[in-house]
Amino acid sequence: MDSSAARGATAQDLARKQREISVAEFFEKNRQILGFDSPQRSLATCVKEAVDNSLDACEEAGLLPDIYVEIRRAPGDAANLFRVIVEDNGPGIVAEQVPRVFGKLLYGSHFHVIRQSRGQQGIGISACVLYAQLTTGRPALVLTKTAPDRPASRVELTLDTRRNEARVLRREEASWDRPRGTRVELEVRGAYFTGRRSVPEYLRACAIVNPHARITFLDPEGMEARFDRSSDHLPRLPGESKPHPGGTEMGTLLKMVEHYAGALGEFLQGEFARVGPKTAREIADAAQMDPQMRVGDLTRGQAQRLVESFRRVKLLPPSADSLSPIGEDLMFRGLQKGVTADFISVVTRPPGSHGGHPFIVEVALAYGGAAPREEKVEVLRFANRVPLLYQPGACALTHAVERVHWRPYGLDQSGESLPQGPALLLVHLASTHVPFVSESKDAVADIPEVLAELDLALKQVGRDLKGFLSKRKGIEKRREKEDLIQRILPKLAEKVGGVLQRPPPDTAPVVARIMGNLLLQRDGARLHAANHGEAPRRFHLAARSHQVRKEWDLSLEPGARRTLDFPADHVHVEGLPAEMVTLGRGLAPLDDGKSPRGPVTRVHNPGRREAPAGPTSSSLAPLPRTGATGKRETSPTTLAAFSAEPEKPEEATRP
Amino acid sequence: MSPPKTPRKPASGNGNGKAKKLVGLVELLYSQMEKGEIPSLDVATRTKQNIEYSESSGVWVYGDATSSRSAKTARGALQLLKTTSVVEFLKHQLEVDKSSTLRELYYISENWEDAKFPDQNESDRLIEDLEILVELQREQFHIRSEESGASILGPLEIRERTRRGPKKIHCEDDVGESGYTIPTQVDNIEFLRHDARMVVAIETGGMYDRLVENGFHDDNDAILVHLKGQPSRGTKRLLKRLHGELNLPILVFTDGDPWSYRIFASVAYGSIKGAHLSEYLATPGAKFIGIQPSDIVAYKLPSDKLTDQDIQALKAELTDPRFDTPYWKKEIQLQMDLGRKSEQQSLAKYGLDYVTDTYLPERLQALGALKK
Numbered sequence A: 001m002d003s004s005a006a007r008g009a010t011a012q013d014l015a016r017k018q019r020e021i022s023v024a025e026f027f028e029k030n031r032q033i034l035g036f037d038s039p040q041r042s043l044a045t046c047v048k049e050a051v052d053n054s055l056d057a058c059e060e061a062g063l064l065p066d067i068y069v070e071i072r073r074a075p076g077d078a079a080n081l082f083r084v085i086v087e088d089n090g091p092g093i094v095a096e097q098v099p100r101v102f103g104k105l106l107y108g109s110h111f112h113v114i115r116q117s118r119g120q121q122g123i124g125i126s127a128c129v130l131y132a133q134l135t136t137g138r139p140a141l142v143l144t145k146t147a148p149d150r151p152a153s154r155v156e157l158t159l160d161t162r163r164n165e166a167r168v169l170r171r172e173e174a175s176w177d178r179p180r181g182t183r184v185e186l187e188v189r190g191a192y193f194t195g196r197r198s199v200p201e202y203l204r205a206c207a208i209v210n211p212h213a214r215i216t217f218l219d220p221e222g223m224e225a226r227f228d229r230s231s232d233h234l235p236r237l238p239g240e241s242k243p244h245p246g247g248t249e250m251g252t253l254l255k256m257v258e259h260y261a262g263a264l265g266e267f268l269q270g271e272f273a274r275v276g277p278k279t280a281r282e283i284a285d286a287a288q289m290d291p292q293m294r295v296g297d298l299t300r301g302q303a304q305r306l307v308e309s310f311r312r313v314k315l316l317p318p319s320a321d322s323l324s325p326i327g328e329d330l331m332f333r334g335l336q337k338g339v340t341a342d343f344i345s346v347v348t349r350p351p352g353s354h355g356g357h358p359f360i361v362e363v364a365l366a367y368g369g370a371a372p373r374e375e376k377v378e379v380l381r382f383a384n385r386v387p388l389l390y391q392p393g394a395c396a397l398t399h400a401v402e403r404v405h406w407r408p409y410g411l412d413q414s415g416e417s418l419p420q421g422p423a424l425l426l427v428h429l430a431s432t433h434v435p436f437v438s439e440s441k442d443a444v445a446d447i448p449e450v451l452a453e454l455d456l457a458l459k460q461v462g463r464d465l466k467g468f469l470s471k472r473k474g475i476e477k478r479r480e481k482e483d484l485i486q487r488i489l490p491k492l493a494e495k496v497g498g499v500l501q502r503p504p505p506d507t508a509p510v511v512a513r514i515m516g517n518l519l520l521q522r523d524g525a526r527l528h529a530a531n532h533g534e535a536p537r538r539f540h541l542a543a544r545s546h547q548v549r550k551e552w553d554l555s556l557e558p559g560a561r562r563t564l565d566f567p568a569d570h571v572h573v574e575g576l577p578a579e580m581v582t583l584g585r586g587l588a589p590l591d592d593g594k595s596p597r598g599p600v601t602r603v604h605n606p607g608r609r610e611a612p613a614g615p616t617s618s619s620l621a622p623l624p625r626t627g628a629t630g631k632r633e634t635s636p637t638t639l640a641a642f643s644a645e646p647e648k649p650e651e652a653t654r655p
Numbered sequence B: 001m002s003p004p005k006t007p008r009k010p011a012s013g014n015g016n017g018k019a020k021k022l023v024g025l026v027e028l029l030y031s032q033m034e035k036g037e038i039p040s041l042d043v044a045t046r047t048k049q050n051i052e053y054s055e056s057s058g059v060w061v062y063g064d065a066t067s068s069r070s071a072k073t074a075r076g077a078l079q080l081l082k083t084t085s086v087v088e089f090l091k092h093q094l095e096v097d098k099s100s101t102l103r104e105l106y107y108i109s110e111n112w113e114d115a116k117f118p119d120q121n122e123s124d125r126l127i128e129d130l131e132i133l134v135e136l137q138r139e140q141f142h143i144r145s146e147e148s149g150a151s152i153l154g155p156l157e158i159r160e161r162t163r164r165g166p167k168k169i170h171c172e173d174d175v176g177e178s179g180y181t182i183p184t185q186v187d188n189i190e191f192l193r194h195d196a197r198m199v200v201a202i203e204t205g206g207m208y209d210r211l212v213e214n215g216f217h218d219d220n221d222a223i224l225v226h227l228k229g230q231p232s233r234g235t236k237r238l239l240k241r242l243h244g245e246l247n248l249p250i251l252v253f254t255d256g257d258p259w260s261y262r263i264f265a266s267v268a269y270g271s272i273k274g275a276h277l278s279e280y281l282a283t284p285g286a287k288f289i290g291i292q293p294s295d296i297v298a299y300k301l302p303s304d305k306l307t308d309q310d311i312q313a314l315k316a317e318l319t320d321p322r323f324d325t326p327y328w329k330k331e332i333q334l335q336m337d338l339g340r341k342s343e344q345q346s347l348a349k350y351g352l353d354y355v356t357d358t359y360l361p362e363r364l365q366a367l368g369a370l371k372k
Ligand SMILES: Nc1ncnc2c1ncn2[C@@H]1O[C@H](COP(=O)(O)OP(=O)(O)O)[C@@H](O)[C@H]1O
Pocket: A049, A053, A054, A057, A088, A090, A091, A092, A093, A101, A107, A108, A109, A110, A111, A118, A119, A120, A121, A122, A123, A124, A125, A126, A127, A182
């Protein structure tokens, strides 16, 4: 008996079975790591990958994204088959490229560029095509157009998993009423839900951090949801940057070396960020190598030494130019649009770096409004502007929130867990390399540098919240007092007059004095304005006398008084909350619709928002610099709703 | 805001003048509001930190500290509304010549909505405020208290003006065992004649009855007055008049505990809450018989342990200007050291006659009130 034959295969047998495993085959068997584990999640992943691509493409082309998403039940009886359609107004894709973009895994424009983008590895959309094909056998349908005067091209394709190539089933010219853009249609197996971690949640979160995008969503029931733009400014397109030595691994270095013909010194200076002649020399010295040696002659051992010396030599941190944070202004607008809140505080931290990769942390807190009081706060996590929906418990962005002691800032918390209260937290990490814990890109790893920055940002919004809450308490007290005073004083006047059998005295001047208000009083043919408050008051006064209307811009120091020769009977004050103005006898509120502005709303203006740049209907408008370094330090937080400052930014600048 | 300047002329008997004084307060509020000022009234602060000794009258009166009832706060505004409502009511009461009690006033305020008093303490205090502000006693604007007046028994004949006409009463011959009850309006009494050499004011009913039964008033030509605990204004006023008009020494006989010393102090110097009336009610010449803490030792009296409240009260008395004398400092300190207190009736340890045969004669001798 040949025992070996009984026991198993010989080397020859094995050799017969050994062959290349294509990436596509690999992912076919391991699709969960790409975000296709449950039917619900798979559906969301398809939407996400397509929408990410659309946003990336539009921004790179300098176009304000206008994205249409539709999920439709596939014809037939199967309840778990859906058609996913994502359409954008982006630059389109050159026809010849379509098969590679959609039918080849690990093919894309982002991988070899060091700058922040949503897509990275070039597996996003082709993995979706693959998933569609595996679950329904249906090809992907791509319609794309690159210029208004050129025809669109329509491509039907599947993915040849063996060869990692596209199999084009049909390709034709087509007409499309859009000037340019791309439309992707996939038929997939999935499950449609609303609520947490659903497609609509993902789109809502997307809209919050992309206030420059318009997103329209038609759900399987035919209901349309529209997330409108709250900003006409594209985020600044980050610059590309060279690799920073601190983040360069052995593999990357070897690849860079491969095609380089020159000396080591030049190589270091020319191919890396933050390396000048002096640093190049230091690196070479630390690796005990000659800067003049030819890079092509580098041995593995030398390369190893070089990577080690990268870590030892002191380097400037990587530049943040390749990053595109959302910015405080746009975060504010996104939240203002997306949630109801009494108060919003936003922080964009100065850049930091982890392992040679620059990063910026951003945090926003929206408090009050319709947020539930008794529940844990909602934490919206984002990495490079992409909402993270899964594995919150494994994510550094969640951990950082849990590690802050929120009680002193006015939120309940039990132990090291998410705080509780009517608040929503937005946490964003922007980096040329987001350190995800796994390939499914659900959770950010606990990198100490990132956690430290998050902590600072969270505490900053915490302090703002505390300030807001204590101010609001003061306001509530004031209002309570005013209510009482407004009830009691007229009664007192009535009673005092009654006892003396005289007309009751006008209580307005007394109320103004007690509450520290601005008092407007008619006195014969004149109108008096007196500031009884403790702060100077600047305001715009509109008054009417019969049919004559007049307006003034006034500024009154505490205790000061102005007399205007105008026998007003109706008045209106702009720039002060209504409860800070008291009208004397014979004056009525002016409400003729001609008032330049409505009442001041109580929305917190964090004060460090940037004023938007001029009219912006065109996508060619200069990109505003949003969110940048050090801004936080230069502009103090003010609570506009409770100072006399009006709400809208253009009003704030009025002299 | 300076305190209101109310005319200082003496209270006239006619309701109109008193009403005018009250209405003066309202006029002040009116003119403040008319000028756009925050209406406010300043009233003397009624705490022990703000009572001071008046050299001229020998009693404790309010110092210069004032508290303001100002509409600056919602509470203050409400207080002024209540004040005005009370004035309106009093004005009407004076116009129709009716009177009401403190308790009735409190109930009347039920209909005043926001100006309604939450409890009688507050309406009582407001009446005291008004007394200070317009320098009238509440009786003068026809507000009485419920408390019944003192019982008095002894060789004194009086005439009382009653609604049924004047009545002549001898306080020993014309009365029963418990004596004559003094009306709330003590100034309606006229002293006709007397054979007394002293007035003994007694805290407890038990001891008052004992002295009557033992014939102390007869043997010593004494007028006995039952204080009934903390004496009413009427009782204090009576004692002051007996002292002032008949030149009789006033001797106060109480239990030996901190609360009883306060009874004595309010007879002799006036009370903290009523210092605005001191000159009308206090009898600076009144003397304290006992029970003194030193009596507990000297007479080996049965005694009880001081409670925590007793000790707190004694400590408070050490900082009370009315007890700021060497005598009181020594006695209070002694009591704190002893940690004990004794009642008047503990003298019964030595028999029922001991108080009249031994204790009182010894104490009166010591006070120089008994010359035998
Ligand atoms: N809607 C689109 N408009 C223009 N270009 C697109 C669009 N979708 C994808 N692309 C291009 O196809 C490439 C591959 O996309 P994908 O497989 O999702 O990889 P990744 O986004 O990681 O780069 C992208 O890098 C981009 O260049």
